[in-house]
Amino acid sequence: MFFISDYLCNNTFQQKTATTFFKVEVIINRRVLLTKIALFAAGGLALSLKGLDFLWPKSFAFKRYIRPPGTENDDHFLKNCTRCRACVNVCEAGCIKFFTFLESPRLAGTPYLDSRQKACNLCMNCTQVCPTGALKPIEKDLEEIKKNVRMGTAYVSETNCLSFNGRICGVCRDACPVKGTALKLGIKARPIVDPDYCIGCGRCEERCPQNPSAIVIRRKEEDLIYG
Ligand code: SF4
Numbered sequence: 001m002f003f004i005s006d007y008l009c010n011n012t013f014q015q016k017t018a019t020t021f022f023k024v025e026v027i028i029n030r031r032v033l034l035t036k037i038a039l040f041a042a043g044g045l046a047l048s049l050k051g052l053d054f055l056w057p058k059s060f061a062f063k064r065y066i067r068p069p070g071t072e073n074d075d076h077f078l079k080n081c082t083r084c085r086a087c088v089n090v091c092e093a094g095c096i097k098f099f100t101f102l103e104s105p106r107l108a109g110t111p112y113l114d115s116r117q118k119a120c121n122l123c124m125n126c127t128q129v130c131p132t133g134a135l136k137p138i139e140k141d142l143e144e145i146k147k148n149v150r151m152g153t154a155y156v157s158e159t160n161c162l163s164f165n166g167r168i169c170g171v172c173r174d175a176c177p178v179k180g181t182a183l184k185l186g187i188k189a190r191p192i193v194d195p196d197y198c199i200g201c202g203r204c205e206e207r208c209p210q211n212p213s214a215i216v217i218r219r220k221e222e223d224l225i226y227g
């Protein structure tokens, strides 16, 4: 038997169900669309930031910095570092800093060392915990360190160095963990760096009594810029 009330009731139910499905579908479609727009915008932003770095007025990218030990070169490092900050948590010297977005959009979140402020003490802990190989593992053994660590190379400014200007200093040589090979003193205690042995730890730069330091560490990439 067919009752009109059943028909009305069923019809109303179907209409409600259809309306609900339609609403859900609209919401889902809107979400998908918004997600796609957000992903597209993020991709565009990432690309534009890469270019933006060259226009950044006070970009740290053009200032001196070195990477923690175990870095192959800056390109390799940037491709592999996920900005996880594992290195800073194990650093014994507390010398690892991170670029901020304002310093450089391209380098933001990556670790660096400013040797003048605080030099690496060669604990090698960061190389042991890096999960991506941005820093390759190096044992805490001076022979291994001498073979595998090349954070940069020390350069002496003869204009600024006390020993080149009538005083006897040599503080940098005393600070060097590879003294005698990486850093020797010549006549009148004038420092001589051998790039084949310098590991770029930055202790000489940290301890130099001159201000600005008469000895500074430069990365391989900076050597290409400055010659
Ligand atoms: S950076 Fe300075 S202290 Fe370190 S190994 Fe080179 S010369 Fe020696």
Ligand code: SF4
Pocket: 156, 160, 161, 162, 163, 164, 169, 170, 171, 172, 173, 189, 190, 191, 207, 208, 209, 210, 213, 214, 215
């Ligand atoms: S510590 Fe500085 S001023 Fe002294 S010898 Fe070394 S580079 Fe020159």
